[in-house]
Amino acid sequence: MSEKLNQFVIAVYVENKFGVLTRVTSMFTRRGFNIDALTVGETESPEYSRITISLSGEGYAREQLINQLRKLINVKKVEVLDQDCIERELMLIKIKNDREFRSDIHFACDAYRAKVVDYTNDGMCIEVTGDPAKIDAFIEIMKTYGIIEMCRTGIVALERGNTTLLEKNTK
Amino acid sequence: MKLTGAQIVVRTLIEQGVTDVFGYPGGQILNVYDALYEYKDEINHILTAHEQGASHAADGYSRATGKVGVCIATSGPGATNLVTGIATAMLDSIPMVAITGNVPCSLIGKDSFQEIDITGVTLPITKHNYFVNRIEDLADVIREAFAIAKSGRPGPVLIDVPKDVQIATCEYEPKQPLPKIPISLAKDAEIDEAVKLINESKRPYIYIGGGAAGLGLGDKIVKFAEKIGAVIGCSFMGLSAIPDSCAQFLGMQGMHGQYASSIAQNEADLIIGIGVRFSDRATGNVAKYARNSKIIQLDPDFAEINKNVKVDCGIVGDIEDSFAKIASLVKERKNPAWLARVDELKAEERRIEKEILDASCATLPHQEVFEVINEKKPYGTVIVTDVGQHQMWAAQCVKFDKARRFVSSGGLGTMGFGLGAAIGARVATGDTTVLITGDGSFGMNLNELATAVSHNIPVITVIMNNGVLGMVRQWQTLFFGKRYSNTVLTDRKTDFVKLAEAFGAVGYRVSTKEELEAAFTKALDTDGPVVIDAIIDKDEFVLPMLPPGGSVEEIITKVDMK
Numbered sequence: 001m002s003e004k005l006n007q008f009v010i011a012v013y014v015e016n017k018f019g020v021l022t023r024v025t026s027m028f029t030r031r032g033f034n035i036d037a038l039t040v041g042e043t044e045s046p047e048y049s050r051i052t053i054s055l056s057g058e059g060y061a062r063e064q065l066i067n068q069l070r071k072l073i074n075v076k077k078v079e080v081l082d083q084d085c086i087e088r089e090l091m092l093i094k095i096k097n098d099r100e101f102r103s104d105i106h107f108a109c110d111a112y113r114a115k116v117v118d119y120t121n122d123g124m125c126i127e128v129t130g131d132p133a134k135i136d137a138f139i140e141i142m143k144t145y146g147i148i149e150m151c152r153t154g155i156v157a158l159e160r161g162n163t164t165l166l167e168k169n170t171k
Numbered sequence: 172m173k174l175t176g177a178q179i180v181v182r183t184l185i186e187q188g189v190t191d192v193f194g195y196p197g198g199q200i201l202n203v204y205d206a207l208y209e210y211k212d213e214i215n216h217i218l219t220a221h222e223q224g225a226s227h228a229a230d231g232y233s234r235a236t237g238k239v240g241v242c243i244a245t246s247g248p249g250a251t252n253l254v255t256g257i258a259t260a261m262l263d264s265i266p267m268v269a270i271t272g273n274v275p276c277s278l279i280g281k282d283s284f285q286e287i288d289i290t291g292v293t294l295p296i297t298k299h300n301y302f303v304n305r306i307e308d309l310a311d312v313i314r315e316a317f318a319i320a321k322s323g324r325p326g327p328v329l330i331d332v333p334k335d336v337q338i339a340t341c342e343y344e345p346k347q348p349l350p351k352i353p354i355s356l357a358k359d360a361e362i363d364e365a366v367k368l369i370n371e372s373k374r375p376y377i378y379i380g381g382g383a384a385g386l387g388l389g390d391k392i393v394k395f396a397e398k399i400g401a402v403i404g405c406s407f408m409g410l411s412a413i414p415d416s417c418a419q420f421l422g423m424q425g426m427h428g429q430y431a432s433s434i435a436q437n438e439a440d441l442i443i444g445i446g447v448r449f450s451d452r453a454t455g456n457v458a459k460y461a462r463n464s465k466i467i468q469l470d471p472d473f474a475e476i477n478k479n480v481k482v483d484c485g486i487v488g489d490i491e492d493s494f495a496k497i498a499s500l501v502k503e504r505k506n507p508a509w510l511a512r513v514d515e516l517k518a519e520e521r522r523i524e525k526e527i528l529d530a531s532c533a534t535l536p537h538q539e540v541f542e543v544i545n546e547k548k549p550y551g552t553v554i555v556t557d558v559g560q561h562q563m564w565a566a567q568c569v570k571f572d573k574a575r576r577f578v579s580s581g582g583l584g585t586m587g588f589g590l591g592a593a594i595g596a597r598v599a600t601g602d603t604t605v606l607i608t609g610d611g612s613f614g615m616n617l618n619e620l621a622t623a624v625s626h627n628i629p630v631i632t633v634i635m636n637n638g639v640l641g642m643v644r645q646w647q648t649l650f651f652g653k654r655y656s657n658t659v660l661t662d663r664k665t666d667f668v669k670l671a672e673a674f675g676a677v678g679y680r681v682s683t684k685e686e687l688e689a690a691f692t693k694a695l696d697t698d699g700p701v702v703i704d705a706i707i708d709k710d711e712f713v714l715p716m717l718p719p720g721g722s723v724e725e726i727i728t729k730v731d732m733k
């Protein structure tokens with residue numbers, strides 16, 4: 001995920017019901033909004049799932065998108081996260097195992113606290129976690145060595161401090 | 172007490188105060204129809220000719236009364252036939268509940284006979300929808316659906332009930348209908364800002380839409396206009412909220428709006444929008460819209476504020492509440508210069524209208540059709556339309572005397588809407604109902620004449636028959652060099668009088684004002700559906716017109732056919 005202008009992250013609490021993810025993504029299609037990444041998973045409350053969406057946009061598009069999300073019946077809460085929130089993403093990346101670059105790859109892994117999780121004579125799979133900028137940087141380095149395949153989870157994000165989004169006094 | 176799912180569907184509808192439903196049976200909704208048979212003394216089912224007709228009837232029922240309209244269909248094609256009607260209701264924010272059957276849960280996902288994922292299909296055209304796979308949820312889902320349909324900004328809700336859920340049994344306890352879901356109230360600061368803008372304004376224009384019309388705020392808005400020296404105009408959806416006899420009311424503005432209403436809006440220094448969404452048909456080119464004016468917008472839907480036009484003061488919340496607060500806080504003022512200017516515009520409008528009528532070579536000009544209807548229609552007549560030239564003429568020419576008396580598809584512009592909707596409106600109100608349609612629109616869903624005949628629903632249909640798709644032809648004349656691609660219908664040779672008779676209705680053909688007067692008078696005295704085939708000229712225009720993407724400055728008031 002390159003650092004785009006006007007990028008922001010929203011967290012959406014939705015009722016943990018059949019078809020709710022479709023309602024959210026269908027709204028994006030219908031209104032012509034583009035998603036950079038989307039993750040969904042369980043939360044501290046079994047009633048709700050949390051969808052984390054990262055997108056870019058400003059002013060009008062941003063306001064419309066949030067308003068249209070809030071209108072959905074199964075959406076409990078929508079919040080644009082603070083700029084300084086904690087963002088993490090996980091990536092698995094498969095690299096050619098070239099004797100010539102092997103030590104360089106290991107050196108890079110050490111520097112990025114990445115982990116080799118599969119190793120064969122021809123290739124290796126590396127797991128790396130961090131904020132999107134760190135993952136982007138790691139990919140840049142790996143390009144030199146030959147990326148075979150890669151997969152990113154999209155970000156999950158929490159705001160700092162001891163509050164929860166559900167407690168905030170807005171929908 | 173223990174009831175089947177099908178019985179729960181019908182009992183819950185009765186519990187919600189539903190007295191009439193429109194629909195069409197089929198394999199996967201059979202159990203519900205069996206329950207309708209059981210409760211036929213408490214709930215009246217009207218069998219339409221096509222599910223689309225049922226969806227428009229439920230819509231017309233709702234538009235004319237404000238109640239939630241209900242339609243029922245089977246799975247697969249039955250459900251997809253409702254789609255246009257549901258979308259029509261969605262675009263005009265009409266409260267409706269559609270109930271569909273589906274194949275049993277064990278057959279879902281297997282492309283079974285008449286299986287369609289109708290909740291998937293209707294996702295973008297419903298306010299919300301449900302697939303009910305547990306009978307325990309059924310009654311509460313229906314209750315919630317009614318609350319959602321009528322609360323805040325209303326809209327259609329669909330409930331898909333698989334056959335095994337209709338068959339299963341479960342404990343049922345009647346409950347009171349849920350109250351409307353409360354809407355937040357406007358912030359005091361927003362109200363204060365609006366009051367300040369109104370007090371500062373010298374040329375205020377109150378602009379009302381479907382949101383205000385639906386609340387029946389007409390009288391209060393007229394008093395408010397008197398208090399602040401404002402004039403009132405409306406969007407297409409706001410028609411009939413204010414009686415046309417009201418002196419400050421200028422009628423519809425926008426693409427085919429009344430001259431004075433459109434020009435006055437452009438000259439105003441403040442537009443007070445109440446339940447309007449500033450659609451592209453109303454604003455034309457947004458960049459050139461209301462450049463001299465500040466805008467206040469009252470709406471229950473926060474997503475409407477700043478969506479189509481940027482406003483100076485957006486007031487999100489219950490319209491009745493915000494409006495009452497603003498109306499009580501504003502200072503009284505007269506604005507005589509503004510009202511005098513509007514009088515000039517009205518005079519100019521009369522001059523233009525006379526010029527258009529004088530230039531007409533038609534034997535039965537559209538203006539005369541509406542003169543007859545306006546003169547003959549009893550108080551409280553519901554005017555229903557289809558879509559096209561006749562619709563815009565109706566919007567310009569009909570003199571409304573009561574709220575909720577204009578039933579027409581605004582946002583979606585659904586040709587074929589009219590007859591079903593007229594049936595729904597007539598059933599709902601019991602008042603005289605006149606469908607004004609065109610030969611193109613009427614051709615789309617005229618099968619519903621069978622419904623009107625079988626239930627003896629005395630809808631008067633006036634077909635403004637010009638043998639062409641008039642509105643499209645108008646655009647072809649003006650913007651496509653008179654290349655009339657596929658808009659000439661005269662090869663059809665449909666005889667609408669014989670057609671009416673074939674359906675068991677009464678048919679008249681008229682081609683002059685006197686003939687229309689005679690036929691319309693007879694129609695009013697007929698206890699059953701009547702079709703009047705009124706032959707009009709194919710080259711009449713809807714004027715004024717703002718060119719698509721244009722602005723008020725480019726208003727077209729005459730067309731030289733040479």
